[in-house]
Amino acid sequence: MGASDFILEMNGISKSFPGVKALDDVTIKIRPGTVHALMGENGAGKSTLMKCLFGIYIPDEGEIKLAGDRVAFQNSRQALDHGISMIHQELLPVPYRSVMENLWLGRYPIKGLGPFKLIDQKKMYDDTKRIFAELNMDLDPRIWVRNLSVSKIQSIEIAKAVSYKSKVIIMDEPTSSLTENEVAHLFGIIRRLRAEGVAIIYISHKMEEILEISDEVSIMRDGRHVGTYAAKDLTTDLIISKMVGRDLSSRFPKRENLPGDVVLKVEGLCSAETRSFRDVSFELRKGEILGIGGLVGAKRTELVESLFGLRPIESGTISLNGGIVDIGAPTEAIRRKMALLTEERRATGIVPMLSVSDNTLIANLRRYVRRIGLLDEKRGAEDVKRSIASLRVKTPTARTRIKDLSGGNQQKVLFARWLLTEPEILILDEPTRGIDVGAKYEIYSIIADLAKRGKSIIMISSEMPELLGMSDRIMVMCEGRLTGVLDGATANQEEIMRLATQFM
Amino acid sequence: MPKPSAAVETTANASLARRKAVADFSVKYAIYIVFMILIVGIAIKEPTFLSLTNFRNILSMSATRIIIALGVGGILISGGTDLSAGRQVGFAAVLSASLLQFQEYARRMYPNMPDLPLWLPIVGAIAACALFGLLNGAIIAYLKVPPFIATLGSMVAVYGVTSIYFDRPPYGAQPIGGLRKDFTNLGSGFVGFNDVWSIPFIVIIAIVIAVAVWVLHNKTRFGKNIYAIGGNPEAAKVSGVPVNKNLLLVYAFAGALYGLAGTLEAARTGGATNNYGNGYELDAIAACVVGGVSTSGGIGTVPGMLVGVLIFSIINYGLTFINMNPYWQQIIKGAIIIAAVALDIRKYLAKR
Known part of the structure; x- marks a missing residue:
């Protein structure tokens, strides 16, 4: 088979980050005029691979060939100019501008003489219309993007890719917020593009979709390429077993916690937000680690943020120690001995410019106020010192700005912050995300130790081994609904994956 | 081609390291360096500048501005801004002056x-x-x-309130004069032997306020909260910091400081009109940013704010003292605002 059979070849790509080998000798080849699905658990290396392709990361080893020529893009603009474009999971249009201005952003057609250049509105309009016609899209190029649905914005992005004459279009979870009809429309566009010889790299978790739309499927696991298969030879079960097929090594500390009485009882909880979770009921016991599994978009974060008073609830009840409570704000949740370690450490966790000390104390300042309103700095400093020591935070001093610490150490500071509030229930949302392997073990040890001391823990995790290795029970969500609760000791990855994709 | 000897390399590295250290130092203390250069420059041009009288005058001139800057500074730290500061100063000046005219004054309000x-x-x-x-x-x-819009609106509206109060019978829109001696004494009196060897009351008040605000920012829960809110409002909210309540407090506290500054301004100048305080908010914001307060919130210190105010007072006073064209002074002020922030921001950019 000659090299020209492939439009895009990624040969032997490896990429390491401190403590992690994110990609290990990955070779994936894409044929023109096909839909090539890329599958794998969260953290399997799909997005790292795509970032290498777009020059956001520079691979340590390996080469990328486009139509037989070796390429190394410096940024996504270069990739675009060479005919590779990506439809991102999170779409970022300019809201208060028209459809066509978004489409031609940064390369508006120009008319005029010499230095007197004006934007050629008519050409822009006509070109947009032409591309929309090609894709069988019915959309007025002059209306504001702001008023459009996600699906429409997505089709603008696809039209943009077409306008760049893209030979390869990457779609990252394109259907995650689409309705059934919208998915059908998207698939129509994909088939049209395929017929014109465009290669589509389709990243998704949704088995049925993958089997319906794709020609070939590449599966990744732990940064390695498991294999590339013809879609017609695959079944959902086969894909799952290839995605998760590995044994659990002893990457987790021994747990000695003994779950006791029920401390938290959630019944029929429905979010007041649209397209969020609904009708979720579960119990949490004293000294128990309850894992929450599911794929991205299962609304697990929304659920725990609602428990913590950060998001509104429409119906259902939350009971703490047998009494129904109304938690309208984080202040109230903290008062009731709850703590929430958020998923986005940078966005909602650390205050980057403040010191380790201030970051540790911020959730708990009330405890240090003395009579005339001044803070008891000595006691604060002692507590910070003790926390830093017991959680083994590596920091030059307590006065160091937290932004200068590694991700793992920042996370430990956030643990310290919450432990000082002396919580009974700790909610951990992806507690080891973006943390290197060594620090992960330390975080696991902290969690295991807290449970042993009788703290109740809810842990959201998208990493299967972490869920299985740490949880007493695992509840799995899919599309905002609870699909099952498994015993941590007997559950396996296939079972979790099946529950996590139940409605897909 | 022969390789350079190890010794040459070491020297090159050392000089590179030294250059980097100097660069780091100048970035870190940029504002203080500018401050020193200004004083030295003026003193070289006119050695008599370095006198106790001038020093005292500069401090008196700075006192009310310091109080205003401390108010605005807290708001900037919380991630906000306040354009209404100057007009609030004007309101306080007019209100206090109108109520403190002496009995015999003919045009008493x-x-x-x-x-x-x-x-x-x-x-x-x-x-x-x-x-x-x-x-x-x-x-x-x-x-x-x-905040920019909210306080832009209140800036305009407060001026209206002041003007309505100011422009009323029996005498209409007349400057308010004839202030009581005990009041004007607050603004021009001093503790000490004579008007050289002494400290003006307003300077003492400004120092007391500066210390109090420093304590508030560094030693209280409120202070820690506003730094956290300015540094990352989402994280503050998740950590149970009552964000809205603290925002109310920071603006109200700043208002109280403007009120005090306004009364002192009336006492110091012996009168008031509805145009008092006009533009002071921009002076205060400029002083704060020159003093290292970030307009995007979460960063700033009281000593920085004080130095910021003093730099502008020295420019105003010192450059006039050496007879520099006032228009040139404007250009220098503008350049200093931009240069100070451009340098200061390096502190945070470099480490990314």
């Missing part, structure tokens, strides 16, 4: 009013401005109007 105790109008002006501030805070915290 309230001809038949008995003398009030000195503290009452002052506290009244402070309370009124605290109320304006509270309103600013409420608009920002609950109506979610961006």
Whole structure:
């Protein structure tokens, strides 16, 4: 088979980050005029691979060939100019501008003489219309993007890719917020593009979709390429077993916690937000680690943020120690001995410019106020010192700005912050995300130790081994609904994956 | 080609390291270096500049501005801004002056009013401005109007309030004069031997306020909270910091400081009009940013704010002292604002 059979070849790509080998000798080849699905658990290396392709990361080893020529893009603009474009999971249009201005952003057609250049509105309009016609899209190029649905914005992005004459279009979870009809429309566009010889790299978790739309499927696991298969030879079960097929090594500390009485009882909880979770009921016991599994978009974060008073609830009840409570704000949740370690450490966790000390104390300042309103700095400093020591935070001093610490150490500071509030229930949302392997073990040890001391823990995790290795029970969500609760000791990855994709 | 010897490389590395150290030092202390250069430059041009009288004058001139900058500074730290500061100063000046005219003065705003105790109008002006501030805070915290817009609106509206109060019978829009001696003494009196070897009252007040604000920012829960809110409002909220309540407080407290500054400004100048305080908010914001306060919130210190105010006072006073064309002074001020921030921001950019 000659090299020209492939439009895009990624040969032997490896990429390491401190403590992690994110990609290990990955070779994936894409044929023109096909839909090539890329599958794998969260953290399997799909997005790292795509970032290498777009020059956001520079691979340590390996080469990328486009139509037989070796390429190394410096940024996504270069990739675009060479005919590779990506439809991102999170779409970022300019809201208060028209459809066509978004489409031609940064390369508006120009008319005029010499230095007197004006934007050629008519050409822009006509070109947009032409591309929309090609894709069988019915959309007025002059209306504001702001008023459009996600699906429409997505089709603008696809039209943009077409306008760049893209030979390869990457779609990252394109259907995650689409309705059934919208998915059908998207698939129509994909088939049209395929017929014109465009290669589509389709990243998704949704088995049925993958089997319906794709020609070939590449599966990744732990940064390695498991294999590339013809879609017609695959079944959902086969894909799952290839995605998760590995044994659990002893990457987790021994747990000695003994779950006791029920401390938290959630019944029929429905979010007041649209397209969020609904009708979720579960119990949490004293000294128990309850894992929450599911794929991205299962609304697990929304659920725990609602428990913590950060998001509104429409119906259902939350009971703490047998009494129904109304938690309208984080202040109230903290008062009731709850703590929430958020998923986005940078966005909602650390205050980057403040010191380790201030970051540790911020959730708990009330405890240090003395009579005339001044803070008891000595006691604060002692507590910070003790926390830093017991959680083994590596920091030059307590006065160091937290932004200068590694991700793992920042996370430990956030643990310290919450432990000082002396919580009974700790909610951990992806507690080891973006943390290197060594620090992960330390975080696991902290969690295991807290449970042993009788703290109740809810842990959201998208990493299967972490869920299985740490949880007493695992509840799995899919599309905002609870699909099952498994015993941590007997559950396996296939079972979790099946529950996590139940409605897909 | 022969390789350079190890010794040459070491020297090159050492000089590189030294250059980097110098660069780091100048970035870290940029504002203080500018401060010193200004003083040295003026002193070389006119050695008599370095006198106790000049020093004292610069401090007196800075006193009310320091109080205003401390108010604005806290708001900037919380991630906000306050354009209404100057107009609130004007309101406080007019209100306190109108209530503290002496009995025999012909154009008294309230001809038949008995003398009030000195503290009452002052506290009244402070309370009124605290109320304006509270309103600013409420608009920002609950109506979610961006601080720039909210305080732009209140800046215009407060000027209206001041002018309505100011332009009233029997004498109409006349500058308010004839202030009581005990009041003007607050602004021009001093502790010490004579008008050289002494400290003006207003300087003492400014120092006391500066110390109090420093304590508030560094030693209290409120202070820690506003740094956290300015540094990452989402993280503060998740950590149970009552964000809205703290925003109300920071604007109200700043208002109280403007109120105090306004009364002192009236006492110092012996009068007031509705145009008092015009543009002071921009002077205060400029002083704060030159002093290292970030307009995007979460960063800033009280000593920085003080140095920022003093730099501008020295420019105003010192450059006039050496007879520099006032228009040139404007250009230098503008350049310093931009240069100081461009340098200061390096502190945070470099480490990314």
